[in-house]
Amino acid sequence: MTLNIWLNRTYATNYWFLQMLRSNPDHRSVRLFATHTDETSPVLQAADVALPEPRLTGDAYVDWALDFCRTHAIDVLLPGTGIAEIAARTADFAALGVTVLASPAASIALLDDKCATYASASRLGLPVPPWRQAQGADELEAAVASLREELEPDETICIKPLSGVGAEGFRVLSDNPLSLDDLLAPPAHRVRLDEVTAALRTAEGADRTVPALMVMPYMASPEISVDCLSDPYGELLAALPRAKDGRRRTFLDDTPRAIDIARQITGAYQLAYLSNTQLRWWRGELALLEVNTRPSGGLFAASLTGVNLPWAAVRLAVDGDAGPLEPTLGASFVTVETLVPLPAAPTPSVPLNVNPAPPATVGLTGDQPLVRGL
Structure with missing residues (x-):
């Protein structure tokens, strides 16, 4: 019996995740589904069935996901987008016979x-560095000044949003002015504190909601x-x-x-x-x-x-x-970029593609390991 497995909108390197499911050691027959809002996602090229996702959020997105599972007889869902909302309604998916690979919604x-994580982990006795939470320019200046009192002179401070993926919003604070060496070097995540606070004050002056930031040592x-x-x-x-x-x-x-x-x-x-x-x-x-x-x-x-x-x-x-x-x-190992050929642009209202099983040698725009001896 073929197992229908769905990965909803996710990141490019999950191209290889799908390949690993297809080449599973049990030689189990699988039919792999992938959906995305971006038709150029390499993950779509790794799936047997690739379909577009609507730009929905919250319960509306979960309702769409439930309908997708019902329509395509999905057996297993590994959620990326909307994971918290999907996890909160696993009973609805279970009623359709769908197993959701997700942790408890509360967790x-x-x-x-990130700040709640550190506070909780600290209470459990897990090792965490010192940290502060700040929202807005004034709180950020106070948080940085407070944290510096706990750090050694050579220890650096960084900031990042409380919630985010990868390095989105991550910056290392530096008091040093831009030098020629900095200008000619590869792009870095370094920024001056006064630049950050100026950006926050500009946003606050325009009545924009600014995100809370975590302030911690790098x-x-x-x-x-x-x-x-x-x-x-x-x-x-x-x-x-x-x-x-x-x-x-x-x-x-x-x-x-x-x-x-x-x-x-x-x-x-x-x-x-x-x-x-x-x-x-x-x-x-x-x-x-x-x-x-x-x-x-x-x-x-x-x-x-x-x-x-x-x-x-x-x-x-x-x-x-x-x-x-x-x-x-x-x-x-090290990682390198490879290529994934894209099909012609799809006709509106037509599935992005229904692929035959792609060969394991096809690459992606992402990372692939190359073994190096120790």
Whole structure:
């Protein structure tokens, strides 16, 4: 029996996520569905059935998703867009026979707020750096001044929105004026505090709502990203820690503390199926950076460990058993961009494409691992 699996709007590197589901070790027949508001998304080219998404939010989006599942007899949904709202209505999906691969809605909402995450993790005894929350120019100036009193002179402050994906809104504060070397260097996330406050005051003067910001020290590399598989109650079944230091990526086999922290996170918040815990070094110790209640964009690199985490999550949800989970850690790799040919522009009201199963050699505009020996 063919298993119908749907990934709604998601990021480009999930092209490889779909490929891993198709080449699953159980040789299970799957029919892969992908939807997106952008017809150029590489994920659409990896699916068997690719369809456009409406630009909806909230309950209206969930209602559309329920109708999509009903129309296409979806068995498993791995939500990206609208994950919190979808998770809050998993019973509606279950009534249609759809298994949703998502954590509890309350955990998703909490961990989507970076300051709330730190406050909660701190109460649990998990390591977090000092932080402040600020909304508006005056609060930001006060928060930066307050945090500087806790930091050493050579420690740098950064800011980012309480909720966001990737590096959206992330900036490192610098008091140094722009130099010629800065001008000729690759683009950086550095900005002066007075530039930020000026932008906030301009927005406030125009009656725009400015987002709340997290103010915290910029923690040292390497960043460690732990891809996690856990059961519906938060018990960790597999953890693959990847260190990112410049261009080099390495699956760590000598940092059990990273896995310990990830285990505490998944257990405390009952994170289900696929999640990602990000860590950095703070004054010589690993500390929490943030938690993603969804698979990371780099999860495809897990294939280098010999474990197919996307399929393990689907198998766990459908059969109650994730299958063999014996990763081999230690490999290093780099990522490169490749190409995905796009079809001709679709005719309005016509599906974007219904693809035959694409060959595993097709590339994407995104990241693909190349193995490097240690």
